[in-house]
Amino acid sequence: MAAPVILARALEKRFGEVRAVAGLDLTVPAGICLGLLGPNGAGKTTTLRMIMGLTLPSGGRLEVLGRPPTALSRTERRRIGLVPQDSNLDPDLSVVQNLLVYGGYFGLPAAALRRRVPELLAFMQLTEKAGARVSQLSGGMKRRLVIARALIAEPELVILDEPTTGLDPQARLLIWRQLLQLRAQGKTLLLTTHYMDEAQRLCDRIVLIDGGRILAQGSPAELIARHVHGHVVEVTKPVPPALTGNGLAHEDVGDAMLFYVAAPGAVIDRLPPEAVYLHRPANLEDVFLRLTGRKLREG
Amino acid sequence: MHGVALTAAGAVWRRQYLVWRKLIWSSLATNVCNPLLFLFAFAFGLGAVMAEQEGIAYLAFVVPGMMAYTSMFVASFETTVSAFARYSLQRTWDATLATSVTLEELLLGEALWAASKAMLSALCVLLVGGLWGGIPSWAGAVAALPILFGAALGFAAQGLLCTAFARGFDNFSYFFTFWTTPMFVFSGVFFSLDRFPESLAAAAWLLPMPHLLALVRPLTTGAGLEPLAAAGHGLVLLLYFVIPFAAATARIRRRMFD
Numbered sequence: 001m002a003a004p005v006i007l008a009r010a011l012e013k014r015f016g017e018v019r020a021v022a023g024l025d026l027t028v029p030a031g032i033c034l035g036l037l038g039p040n041g042a043g044k045t046t047t048l049r050m051i052m053g054l055t056l057p058s059g060g061r062l063e064v065l066g067r068p069p070t071a072l073s074r075t076e077r078r079r080i081g082l083v084p085q086d087s088n089l090d091p092d093l094s095v096v097q098n099l100l101v102y103g104g105y106f107g108l109p110a111a112a113l114r115r116r117v118p119e120l121l122a123f124m125q126l127t128e129k130a131g132a133r134v135s136q137l138s139g140g141m142k143r144r145l146v147i148a149r150a151l152i153a154e155p156e157l158v159i160l161d162e163p164t165t166g167l168d169p170q171a172r173l174l175i176w177r178q179l180l181q182l183r184a185q186g187k188t189l190l191l192t193t194h195y196m197d198e199a200q201r202l203c204d205r206i207v208l209i210d211g212g213r214i215l216a217q218g219s220p221a222e223l224i225a226r227h228v229h230g231h232v233v234e235v236t237k238p239v240p241p242a243l244t245g246n247g248l249a250h251e252d253v254g255d256a257m258l259f260y261v262a263a264p265g266a267v268i269d270r271l272p273p274e275a276v277y278l279h280r281p282a283n284l285e286d287v288f289l290r291l292t293g294r295k296l297r298e299g
Numbered sequence: 300m301h302g303v304a305l306t307a308a309g310a311v312w313r314r315q316y317l318v319w320r321k322l323i324w325s326s327l328a329t330n331v332c333n334p335l336l337f338l339f340a341f342a343f344g345l346g347a348v349m350a351e352q353e354g355i356a357y358l359a360f361v362v363p364g365m366m367a368y369t370s371m372f373v374a375s376f377e378t379t380v381s382a383f384a385r386y387s388l389q390r391t392w393d394a395t396l397a398t399s400v401t402l403e404e405l406l407l408g409e410a411l412w413a414a415s416k417a418m419l420s421a422l423c424v425l426l427v428g429g430l431w432g433g434i435p436s437w438a439g440a441v442a443a444l445p446i447l448f449g450a451a452l453g454f455a456a457q458g459l460l461c462t463a464f465a466r467g468f469d470n471f472s473y474f475f476t477f478w479t480t481p482m483f484v485f486s487g488v489f490f491s492l493d494r495f496p497e498s499l500a501a502a503a504w505l506l507p508m509p510h511l512l513a514l515v516r517p518l519t520t521g522a523g524l525e526p527l528a529a530a531g532h533g534l535v536l537l538l539y540f541v542i543p544f545a546a547a548t549a550r551i552r553r554r555m556f557d
Contacts, residue, residue, distance in 0.1 A: 052397055054393070054396060054397065054555070054556065055556055055557075056556050056557060074304065074307075074399040075399070077398060077399040078399060082397040084390075084393065084394070084397065086390055088389065088390035088391060088393055088394040089394075090314070090318065090389070090391065091389065092318045092321045092322060093314075093317055093318060093321065097317055101310070101313065101314045101317065102394075102398065104310035104313060104314070105307070105310050105311075105395055105398035105399060105400045106398050106399045107304075107306060107307065107310070107399055
């Protein structure tokens, strides 16, 4: 088997007393899309920054493309592209200039850039905005430009920190489509997101973290089957005591009780006729809430 | 890591140049008009009442002074207020460091750009002051330009060191009040250090500005340099680049990467 693109063992990052990442084991094989999920403060961005060599680990082992990120050579750095959480584009420069300047940072020759820039503009549907100043772009266009910028050196690993946060559904759809295309081209994608539908749609594999540690990992379908059993029946209170006492996985969410079952009949058939309930297929959001809790996080 | 590539620093320089070109009118207002206003004020206003300084006609004394002053001001401003905006508001530094550019190359690019802008201002003062008759030796003035550029790299590095510690824009008022202003008013820019009590004059030599003037003024006036003394002044200016640059890099590395 080919060497993994990212390999972390007991990876740790402390900020003073706080352990933002507390012993993370992560293996990202080439060519997959891996989603790193977790509530705010779980350690996602810190992990991505360490992988980019922008934050130094406090302990453990981390290899990207076979080497510690800070030991990567100038040309090896071209193999990694980052889409950061905050769009740090140059607001005063045009769309094309942003791409050219970034290509310059990677040391790409002018001839390569002349070919690459129009390709990227077309890929992210920005061709018409080529000459526009970044400050004139909509949020969705800025985001697309940040993604185009990350692809300038044709990286094989693309790291995306919340690529669609704050975008409207149309803009998200376009970005999803292009990310799926990147994956089809054989690129390795590592992304964080707060949108579970996004993770479910894009990711081959999910790693759920909280408090800097891994809570669960697997494909979206595996996680749903393992932790929320495929179906959710939400029963408005009062709930017959017989239901909660017979070993069905359930969770109290205030005015209702959630049951996680493989077959919905296990709950529905035992409800009295006047009971109010809602049945739906379980999704990744159920896994996420079940494992990380429903309490509001700071930040 | 992998040494410092001038091409990478050049890519950073080019980014600054492109942004500068977009904002050219406001840039020229600060970097060209500002030093010229000072020059006119000193040459007309003070020149009327000032005697010769150090045996030099006042205009010939103040033009190299203003060239040095504007190099300092422009380079320091660029690596403090402007660089801090790129670092903390626009997050340009984060974006740059996610590429093949290393921190040393980024900061070197910043310093080279700041020094380039400083040169543009110094050249404007040189042209206007020279046409006015304040440059007895044009050959000397040309020879002074690389020295001004090197000193501006130092001023840029000193600014970066302040930026490395700054928590907000307010912090730069300390830098401008206690670092650049003394180099404007106590360092022989628009009148001779001889006018100060000896102890104050001696203290002024701890700053880089008197050393820069000791090199530039004899060149533009045509008096010529004494090699050994010139080497000494050059060494001070070099140290005023190397030490702040290394300290700024170390501090910013801790701040951004730890």
